[in-house]
Amino acid sequence: MGNLIQLPERKSLIEEYAEFLSSGKSAGTVRAYVQVVRELTEWIAKRPGSAGMFRPEQFTKTAMEIYLNELHKAGYSVSHLNKVKSAASSFAIWLIEEKEVMSRNPTRRIPLPTAPSLAPRELDSEQRYVLRNLVEKHCDLRGKAIFALGFWAALRVSDIAWLRMEDVHIGPKIGWIRAGYKGNKYREIDVVNEVRRPLAEYLEYGRKYKESEFVFTSQRSTRLTEDGIEHWFRKLKSLATKDEWELIKDIAFHDLRHDFAHRARESGWTLEEISYYLGHITKKGTPAISTTARYTQVSRKQLKDKLRLIK
Structure with missing residues (x-):
């Protein structure tokens, strides 16, 4: 047997x-x-x-x-x-x-899907509406703060998972954080009220394991992991109605960061400013413009819309 x-x-x-x-x-x-x-x-x-x-x-x-x-x-x-x-x-x-109960490694030569090389995601107004609506209706204080950091501050999943209490400075009217876990490329960024308010409420009323050095904790651990954040985001999307789901089913949490870059560009930010805010910094400490340019490259839809403006 x-x-x-x-x-x-x-x-x-x-x-x-x-x-x-x-x-x-x-x-x-x-x-x-x-x-x-x-x-x-x-x-x-x-x-x-x-x-x-x-x-x-x-x-x-x-x-x-x-x-x-x-x-x-x-x-x-x-x-x-x-x-x-x-x-x-x-x-x-x-x-x-060690156990000598198998003879072959079943994971060898199994191909994995490749990461898409298309232009990074820019959400449309309906997708933004659905996601923000889901957060407002279904998220607790922790979820609202996590979403805000992705949507309004463009933090990576790893930035959020490893965010420490000592790096968060939230006051009545101002707020700034020190972020940049990936590659130890830390930078200090100011945050808008859409981030400051939910983050302040979470820290005061919703945070478990208050002795933890990390901002976000789970029910069973003193640090919410990257996988935990991805799981939370998938669970949030699962609460969508059928028509909402069709709009957001393939959106990943990291796409919020891409969308922020597009919105910042449309608001008049320079590539240098977006580079700094996103943490696209070279080893020499200068803005990595080429990386940011990839985040904000034009899409086919943008060009299609502007074709109508040609006289």
Whole structure:
């Protein structure tokens, strides 16, 4: 009947795998890998032929391809799919070399969808309306603050996830934050009232784990992770009506940052100003204009609209 690992025993197997990882990887990486493996093994255990058990022989290339495809359809980013594949590969190698219950790595030679090379997203007025409406109707104080930082301050998911209390300075009428976790390219930016108000309300009334050094916490942790923010955004979109869903189904949280760049450009900001605000800075500390230009490049729709103005 092959090697069987019953569901009640799977936790100890994952703990054993976590202990193996801890000798060579950071605590954060161990947590991320273990979470991926736990979700993957639970998914495999529910497939036909598994009988509610995780069977290493059911951890096949076919299973991995279908699992990644389901994640892709659910709206997970290509970056996240790469993380899942890396963690699954590590787990497979451990099962092969340490547990000796598999002979092949099922993650090898599995292609992943490529990130789109099209112009970065500019939302239209209806998409902005739907998203802001969903936030107003369904979000708690934490959700409203997270959305505001993406939509009105153009912060990356990583910037928000790693934002520390010491980097947030919010007063009655002014507000500024120090952001830039990615690449340690920190910059100090002022924020508009649309950010200051929800952030102030969250910090005063909605924040859990007040002893945490991080601004955003989850129900179970002192830091809300990048995956946690992506999950929250997908859950928010799932609350849309059918016609609303058709407008926002393929919008990712990072698209809010792209849209901010377009709106800033339309408001008269220079590329240098947008570069600084977005954190597009070179190693020499100068604005990375080429990166910002890609964010704000014209779209086919913009040119189509302006064709009508030609006399």
